[in-house]
Amino acid sequence: MDTAIQIxxxxxxxxxxxxxxxxxxxxxxxxxGAINLSQGAFCIIGALVTYSLQESFGWPxxxxxxxxxxxxxxxxLAIGAAVFVPALSRLPVSSxxxxxxxxxxxLEGLTLVVWGSQPYALxxxxxxxxxxxxxxxxxxxxxxxxxxTAAVIFGLWYxxxxxxxxKALRACAENPMAARLMGIDVPRVTLASFVLAAFIGGLGGIxxxxxxxxxxxxxxxFTIFGxxxxxxxxxxxxxxxxxxxxxxxxxxxxxxxYISSMFANSLAFGLLLxxxxxxxxxxxxxxxxxxTDVREGQRIYPPxxxxxxxxxxxxxAIAVLVALALPNFIPSVSVMSSLVITCILFIAxxxxxxxxxxxGQVSLGQAGFMAIGGYAAALLxxxxxxxxxxxxAAGMLLSVACATVLSLFTMRLRGxxxxxxxLAFGLLVDSFAIGLTDVTGGPSGLVGIPAFAIGSLxxxxxxxxxYFLVALIVVIVLLLxxxxxxxxxxxxxxxxxxxxxxxxxxxNVARYKLIALSISxxxxxxxxxxxxxxxxxxSPEMVGMPRSLELIAMLVLGGEGTLVGPLIxxxxxxxxxxxxxxxxxxxxxxxGALLVLAVRYLPGGIYGAAVHRLGRLIGRRAAAGELx
Amino acid sequence: xxxxxxxVVRLAKTxxxxxxxxxVSFTVPHGSLTALIGPNGAGKTTVFNLITxxxxxxxxxxxxxxxxLAGLAPGHIAAxxxxxxxxxxxxxPGMTTLENALVGAHLQVRTGPMGQMLWLPAAGREERALxxxxxxxxxxxxxxxxxxxxxxxxxxxxxxxxxxVRALMARPRLLLLDEPAAGLNDSETAELAALLRAVxxxxxxxxxxxxxxxxxxxxxxxxxVLDAGKLLxxxxxxxxQSDARVIEAYIGQDAEAA
Numbered sequence: 092m093d094t095a096i097q098i099x100x101x102x103x104x105x106x107x108x109x110x111x112x113x114x115x116x117x118x119x120x121x122x123x124g125a126i127n128l129s130q131g132a133f134c135i136i137g138a139l140v141t142y143s144l145q146e147s148f149g150w151p152x153x154x155x156x157x158x159x160x161x162x163x164x165x166x167x168l169a170i171g172a173a174v175f176v177p178a179l180s181r182l183p184v185s186s187x188x189x190x191x192x193x194x195x196x197x198l199e200g201l202t203l204v205v206w207g208s209q210p211y212a213l214x215x216x217x218x219x220x221x222x223x224x225x226x227x228x229x230x231x232x233x234x235x236x237x238x239x240t241a242a243v244i245f246g247l248w249y250x251x252x253x254x255x256x257x258k259a260l261r262a263c264a265e266n267p268m269a270a271r272l273m274g275i276d277v278p279r280v281t282l283a284s285f286v287l288a289a290f291i292g293g294l295g296g297i298x299x300x301x302x303x304x305x306x307x308x309x310x311x312x313f314t315i316f317g318x319x320x321x322x323x324x325x326x327x328x329x330x331x332x333x334x335x336x337x338x339x340x341x342x343x344x345x346x347x348x349y350i351s352s353m354f355a356n357s358l359a360f361g362l363l364l365x366x367x368x369x370x371x372x373x374x375x376x377x378x379x380x381x382x383t384d385v386r387e388g389q390r391i392y393p394p395x396x397x398x399x400x401x402x403x404x405x406x407x408a409i410a411v412l413v414a415l416a417l418p419n420f421i422p423s424v425s426v427m428s429s430l431v432i433t434c435i436l437f438i439a440x441x442x443x444x445x446x447x448x449x450x451g452q453v454s455l456g457q458a459g460f461m462a463i464g465g466y467a468a469a470l471l472x473x474x475x476x477x478x479x480x481x482x483x484a485a486g487m488l489l490s491v492a493c494a495t496v497l498s499l500f501t502m503r504l505r506g507x508x509x510x511x512x513x514l515a516f517g518l519l520v521d522s523f524a525i526g527l528t529d530v531t532g533g534p535s536g537l538v539g540i541p542a543f544a545i546g547s548l549x550x551x552x553x554x555x556x557x558y559f560l561v562a563l564i565v566v567i568v569l570l571l572x573x574x575x576x577x578x579x580x581x582x583x584x585x586x587x588x589x590x591x592x593x594x595x596x597x598x599n600v601a602r603y604k605l606i607a608l609s610i611s612x613x614x615x616x617x618x619x620x621x622x623x624x625x626x627x628x629x630s631p632e633m634v635g636m637p638r639s640l641e642l643i644a645m646l647v648l649g650g651e652g653t654l655v656g657p658l659i660x661x662x663x664x665x666x667x668x669x670x671x672x673x674x675x676x677x678x679x680x681x682x683g684a685l686l687v688l689a690v691r692y693l694p695g696g697i698y699g700a701a702v703h704r705l706g707r708l709i710g711r712r713a714a715a716g717e718l719x
Numbered sequence: 720x721x722x723x724x725x726x727v728v729r730l731a732k733t734x735x736x737x738x739x740x741x742x743v744s745f746t747v748p749h750g751s752l753t754a755l756i757g758p759n760g761a762g763k764t765t766v767f768n769l770i771t772x773x774x775x776x777x778x779x780x781x782x783x784x785x786x787x788l789a790g791l792a793p794g795h796i797a798a799x800x801x802x803x804x805x806x807x808x809x810x811x812p813g814m815t816t817l818e819n820a821l822v823g824a825h826l827q828v829r830t831g832p833m834g835q836m837l838w839l840p841a842a843g844r845e846e847r848a849l850x851x852x853x854x855x856x857x858x859x860x861x862x863x864x865x866x867x868x869x870x871x872x873x874x875x876x877x878x879x880x881x882x883x884v885r886a887l888m889a890r891p892r893l894l895l896l897d898e899p900a901a902g903l904n905d906s907e908t909a910e911l912a913a914l915l916r917a918v919x920x921x922x923x924x925x926x927x928x929x930x931x932x933x934x935x936x937x938x939x940x941x942x943x944v945l946d947a948g949k950l951l952x953x954x955x956x957x958x959x960q961s962d963a964r965v966i967e968a969y970i971g972q973d974a975e976a977a
Contacts, residue, residue: 577846
């Protein structure tokens with residue numbers, strides 16, 4: 092019994108931090124309608140700055156904590172003012188989500204550059220000795236956590252309900268247009284909410300630091316669990332955020348204590364799915380029904396990038412010829428290897444483009460499908476003597492099955508639920524890959540995977556693999572192009588921009604989302620299998636969440652909804668760090684920064700901008716010809 | 720086989736305390752062009768939303784050629800041949816004018832995604848035939864020259880005409896148009912009137928919500944008048960023009976005194 096109480100207390104402490112992150116989510120969502128995935132990164136910044144101020148500058152803990160909270164708020168102010176708030180009025184909500192994924196990556200990269208990749212542990216505020224009462228031991232830090240959480244909840248309630256600033260904030264949440272007409276400076280209030288959320292996140296990180304192992308990338312776990320907490324509680328509900336966070340913490344600790352720490356994440360994910368099925372809007376839904384026959388706020392969509400039939404065919408043929416000749420001009424083995432990786436990732440990106448670029452559904456867990464494909468094919472090939480081809484096919488089927496289950500959970504929901512479900516799915520697959528050590532080899536990975544082969548044709552060198560991939564990509568591009576230029580592509584695009592109007596024309600929205608997700612899952616799985624066969628090795632970090640975010644960055648940078656554009660993004664982000672080695676340490680930071688910049692300033696990606704230029708050039712020449 | 724394309728039977732819907740639609744019944748005869756008119760807030764658009772199940776009615780139902788539409792998903796209703804447009808032209812951003820028109824033909828496409836991906840000759844033939852029809856319809860409303868520009872760059876009036884074209888591409892049996900003339904200039908309104916007559920001549924039944932009286936008087940066979948959620952009167956355009964209750968609803972109580 093004592094153990095149970097002990098675990099529940101641990102869970103409540105853990106849950107307090109989830110609740111704090113969830114409150115930050117809720118605050119920003121209420122005011123802006125956008126989900127800020129970078130929320131968890133502020134926790135890590137808060138904790139690590141506290142560490143540095145204490146260890147490197149010798150500041151006392153209170154001063155260090157105050158300084159760190161101020162630094163976090165300042166970071167929030169800089170990002171909010173320079174990036175987040177200006178983008179709000181210019182981007183669709185799904186692009187905002189991608190952009191905040193970029194901010195998360197950027198902040199992780201920044202943390203990596205400043206603090207390196209080693210784990211940190213903060214000393215507890217009030218000594219190591221836990222307080223014992225009736226046989227239950229509570230670490231002193233627990234009182235700090237509980238106290239700060241309570242203070243944050245009370246402070247937020249007081250601010251929102253009892254002050255003029257809070258009233259302005261609520262007004263912006265209810266109706267930004269009316270708030271603006273009433274003379275409220277909406278961008279400023281929005282910025283204030285963003286900074287406040289960052290500050291709250293920082294506080295959470297500071298108090299939880301002493302009982303958590305901190306690393307540059309721990310922020311994403313705060314983001315994910317805060318996100319799950321908020322989705323369980325009901326997006327936009329403050330009580331829901333607190334209850335969701337505490338519930339999640341307790342369930343997670345109980346699972347870790349009684350089953351295994353590996354299943355803690357799985358259970359958190361399962362809990363989320365149960366809540367989403369039972370109460371799609373969360374436990375404490377705000378209950379506001381929206382009219383669906385009136386379009387929600389006009390947003391700017393990316394420009395239309397179309398190459399006409401003949402021109403596309405000529406350019407495509409040239410591109411294939413260049414690709415075939417390319418290996419003759421590659422000087423080093425490492426660049427050749429990067430070229431192969433570029434091609435493999437491009438296969439996953441083709442699927443992601445169908446899902447995100449055409450159907451407008453954000454997936455934050457594509458690497459999860461890559462992992463399924465990679466591990467399934469590798470395990471079947473090494474352990475059961477399956478041929479690589481059969482193993483790859485099995486992985487693809489398994490991935491499509493997972494995609495189908497995911498869409499069953501999310502298809503009747505609008506908004507960010509697919510993004511949420513895929514994020515949790517990626518995490519789940521990752522936790523299995525790390526946790527099932529006997530099967531997957533755990534964190535150290537799976538070795539001895541054979542080369543890819545079709546019958547007696549073995550692709551055991553980079554060059555052979557490269558030519559095989561070029562052929563495979565040509566086939567996939569032709570298939571997908573045939574689809575997107577026809578009714579299939581139009582239906583997907585209709586689903587992306589206006590589901591209400593699409594369904595009024597008889598388009599089965601759920602079906603098309605399912606098809607798009609299945610295609611993306613199958614291609615990601617295929618890429619994952621090829622990846623494992625090429626390296627003869629597969630470890631969880633090769634197909635973890637950073638990979639998912641990297642794929643999104645490549646897609647957006649190259650050009651969403653263009654099919655071939657993402658190749659440019661994949662080539663840039665894969666080849667550049669290989670060619671310019673010193674850049675490698677800044678890769679995460681650069682990936683995040685490029686993603687943010689591309690979402691904000693390059694709506695059609697590099698490919699879109701290039702085609703636009705080309706079109707203008709040809710248009711000008713044609714006009715000149717007519718004049719002559 | 721029922722003679723009426725649409726029977727609206729005692730539809731009712733309350734929002735909060737407001738009886739937006741209160742026991743409204745009317746029929747749209749097959750092959751007719753019926754206009755639903757009434758002052759702002761009379762519940763016209765809500766009636767459309769109830770018929771197409773964008774809102775769930777509190778009571779009553781709509782029957783389409785005898786089939787009850789109660790509980791059917793909007794996509795299912797479209798598949799039966801009842802296609803609607805929206806008050807605020809909901810054309811798809813990110814697509815050209817022609818592509819927008821082609822989306823309307825979604826239910827007409829016979830080759831599935833698989834056939835299209837495999838570049839089957841049948842898919843190509845079908846695509847060319849649909850494009851041909853879309854071009855003909857765009858030509859009819861004067862949008863043929865704009866086929867390859869992003870549809871969001873069209874002026875508001877053209878976007879509304881495009882939405883009607885898109886609905887026609889679905890080959891509907893009954894077309895529900897929600898204020899198609901709102902935002903149209905005079906020449907565009909004339910094009911719309913011509914289009915509506917052509918539509919009726921092709922055997923497609925039309926019901927529209929409209930404020931533009933000259934358009935209603937020019938094309939409607941039957942006019943249904945709503946006021947404050949209730950059915951006020953129905954009959955021919957001429958009858959409605961001289962109906963005292965209708966005049967009162969529009970102009971107010973002092974109309975007779977003046």
